[in-house]
Amino acid sequence: MPARSLLDVDDLSPAELVAVLDRAVAFRDVLPPRDLLAGVPVLNLFFEASTRTATSFTLAEQRVGADVISFAPGASSLGKGETIADTALTLHGIGVRVIVVRHQESGFARRLADAFEGNVVNAGDGTHAHPTQALLDLMTLRQEFGHFDGLRVAIVGDILHSRVARSNIVGMRMLGIDVTLVGPPTLLPPEFARSGVRIERDLDAVLPRVDAVMMLRIQRERITGGLLASLDDYTQRYQLNRARLRSLGASAIILHPGPYNRGVELTDEVLDDPRSRYVAQVHNGVFVRMAVLDLLVNGAPVAA
Amino acid sequence: MKTLVRGGRLIDPLQGIDAVRDVLIENGFVAAIGEGLDASDARVVEAGGAIVAPGFIDMHVHLREPGQTHKETIASGTAAAVAGGFTAVACMPNTEPALDSAAIVSEVMRRADAAGLARVYPIGAITRARAGTEIAPYHLLADAGCVAFSDDGATPRDARLLRNAARYAADLAVTFISHCEDPDLKGDAVMNEGAASMRLGLDGAPGLGEDVIVARDLLIAADTGKTWHIAHVTTATSLDLIRWARGRGVRVTCEVTPHHLAFVDDRFDDYRADAKVNPPLRGVPDRDALRAGVLDGTIDVFATDHAPHGADEKAQLLSAAPVGFTGLEIAIGAFALALPRLPLARFVELLSVNPARILGVPGGTLAVGTPGDVTVFAEREWTVDARLFRSKGRNTPFDGMVLPRRAVATVVDGAVVFEHGQVLPREEAAV
Numbered sequence: 225m226p227a228r229s230l231l232d233v234d235d236l237s238p239a240e241l242v243a244v245l246d247r248a249v250a251f252r253d254v255l256p257p258r259d260l261l262a263g264v265p266v267l268n269l270f271f272e273a274s275t276r277t278a279t280s281f282t283l284a285e286q287r288v289g290a291d292v293i294s295f296a297p298g299a300s301s302l303g304k305g306e307t308i309a310d311t312a313l314t315l316h317g318i319g320v321r322v323i324v325v326r327h328q329e330s331g332f333a334r335r336l337a338d339a340f341e342g343n344v345v346n347a348g349d350g351t352h353a354h355p356t357q358a359l360l361d362l363m364t365l366r367q368e369f370g371h372f373d374g375l376r377v378a379i380v381g382d383i384l385h386s387r388v389a390r391s392n393i394v395g396m397r398m399l400g401i402d403v404t405l406v407g408p409p410t411l412l413p414p415e416f417a418r419s420g421v422r423i424e425r426d427l428d429a430v431l432p433r434v435d436a437v438m439m440l441r442i443q444r445e446r447i448t449g450g451l452l453a454s455l456d457d458y459t460q461r462y463q464l465n466r467a468r469l470r471s472l473g474a475s476a477i478i479l480h481p482g483p484y485n486r487g488v489e490l491t492d493e494v495l496d497d498p499r500s501r502y503v504a505q506v507h508n509g510v511f512v513r514m515a516v517l518d519l520l521v522n523g524a525p526v527a528a
Numbered sequence: 529m530k531t532l533v534r535g536g537r538l539i540d541p542l543q544g545i546d547a548v549r550d551v552l553i554e555n556g557f558v559a560a561i562g563e564g565l566d567a568s569d570a571r572v573v574e575a576g577g578a579i580v581a582p583g584f585i586d587m588h589v590h591l592r593e594p595g596q597t598h599k600e601t602i603a604s605g606t607a608a609a610v611a612g613g614f615t616a617v618a619c620m621p622n623t624e625p626a627l628d629s630a631a632i633v634s635e636v637m638r639r640a641d642a643a644g645l646a647r648v649y650p651i652g653a654i655t656r657a658r659a660g661t662e663i664a665p666y667h668l669l670a671d672a673g674c675v676a677f678s679d680d681g682a683t684p685r686d687a688r689l690l691r692n693a694a695r696y697a698a699d700l701a702v703t704f705i706s707h708c709e710d711p712d713l714k715g716d717a718v719m720n721e722g723a724a725s726m727r728l729g730l731d732g733a734p735g736l737g738e739d740v741i742v743a744r745d746l747l748i749a750a751d752t753g754k755t756w757h758i759a760h761v762t763t764a765t766s767l768d769l770i771r772w773a774r775g776r777g778v779r780v781t782c783e784v785t786p787h788h789l790a791f792v793d794d795r796f797d798d799y800r801a802d803a804k805v806n807p808p809l810r811g812v813p814d815r816d817a818l819r820a821g822v823l824d825g826t827i828d829v830f831a832t833d834h835a836p837h838g839a840d841e842k843a844q845l846l847s848a849a850p851v852g853f854t855g856l857e858i859a860i861g862a863f864a865l866a867l868p869r870l871p872l873a874r875f876v877e878l879l880s881v882n883p884a885r886i887l888g889v890p891g892g893t894l895a896v897g898t899p900g901d902v903t904v905f906a907e908r909e910w911t912v913d914a915r916l917f918r919s920k921g922r923n924t925p926f927d928g929m930v931l932p933r934r935a936v937a938t939v940v941d942g943a944v945v946f947e948h949g950q951v952l953p954r955e956e957a958a959v
Contacts, residue, residue: 307843329847330729331799352729390729415726
């Protein structure tokens, strides 16, 4: 049987997903001994620049006692000249047993996992998936509300280019969360609608109805691509700001995968708002990643 | 030299024949059609239980020579052709260098002749180097043997240039062929735009990118009076536009590939490039419209867009991997799989009669006095094993599938170049 990988949230069963979150909470409450992955060579292979995710994974790996190797090959070297299969064979030959990989192309983690005789953890592939981000978001939601079923969550912004949104949609649907996507049609095409996933264009109408709102980062290159008119035009309809904070429920929370663009998808007031959970999210990230590594390498103590 | 194709069910739509007949070929030309023809001195192809048709012509093939002979050569490509039941292929000009000069076209024809298998009809470039800036020397190219002009996958952006090209070539009885994909609408797409591309986080090309170029080129055809052929249509709207243009008197024909008839855009979940092709595999409504378009006569031609690549090239990341599938050796079975109820006479029209007419080349019938190019095929199930292809390219989404029809013998110029699973170059075949 090939080693397990986490390429998107639905590589876990719903029961496993909850077990990972339970384990992450246990790790957060009491740090485990640093021997869960004692001596296991883990390679952080980040083709695309990352500060938070790479740091978070590295800390998680160290806390479970892995032998950590970090390598940022840059966009053009590995995976282009050499075939993916050769890369995978080489890394396994060297002794690497777990690869945590980020790449700018959708599907890279899957291609690597199909060729690598070890565990692959997707730390973000193009616009496709970022499962550990979704898991830490789900952990933060459960921490807040104690349950998932029937929760109403809005994801706002550039859905089309967001691997965070895609993985959250997958995970939230697995857990019975009611998802509303909000954004302009160029960044949120109608094809995203499906069972349990609604599309809305009017953020003001959505905010009073949700338990959580996740604000996605807006990238300026969408303007030159003709997908957005201007930041002013975007913020007028989709920015979370002082005025819109008033229509968000008192018990609702605000999530952001980071990094922020202050003054674009949100304003400074949002970050100062007591409903903002950015710090809880990044804090939870380390424990979720420890739990994922433990599950993939050691197997899951899933309650039947 | 005599060759007798004996006892098969002859389907020759232009002669109105659908009956068991022998076909006798002498010195490269059909000498007689009848029952119980004399076989003395003749090389006999036993066709009992099989179907005999005028030679199949694949009017959309990439032979890769010159310039990319690691993918295919004229010899390997024409071996694949005859093994797949094709007596002739028209080769696209996206070689290196492009087929934009008489010297290169002549060299391609010389090498095809040396290979001694299928006939090869070069398609010249519309613009020099297919760069979309200067028109190619059509008269010289036609004199050298080009049967059509196309810039293939490099859809010209400049409508004025294309209009001038069509006007300049107006007095040549050689059709223009358009590969219709608007480069701006296509962008960096690796597949069709739709629910699947959105879910997978992959860049998708909308069907609109094809439709706007089909519309533009049909209007240029109407404006210039040039005959026009739309390569590999993939959308319902393209077919509607073609019907509209015909209603206005535009002389337009079109083709469809086996993969667009058989598959849809649900083959990318593994992020491999095995299903990456231009234009991309579309959704179910478009695929169904293509099938209907064959049955209602809108689509004139079955063509493969045979596009061989090295396995290592196709194994690259989805963004880097080249587009296309090898098609010559699966075509007969694949078209039959996609359209099992298509009458055999229509099948022969789409693979022989119509491509011969559109390209203005011999064939399309086995009337006495016409070239002795014969395709013999059978309603016989077989399992595709790409490792056994004569083509250097093994990249096909049909690999491993069971197909209901296959070529059993191929005769070119009276020589049996394929029989009993063996490819026999003309010189050897004649001995």
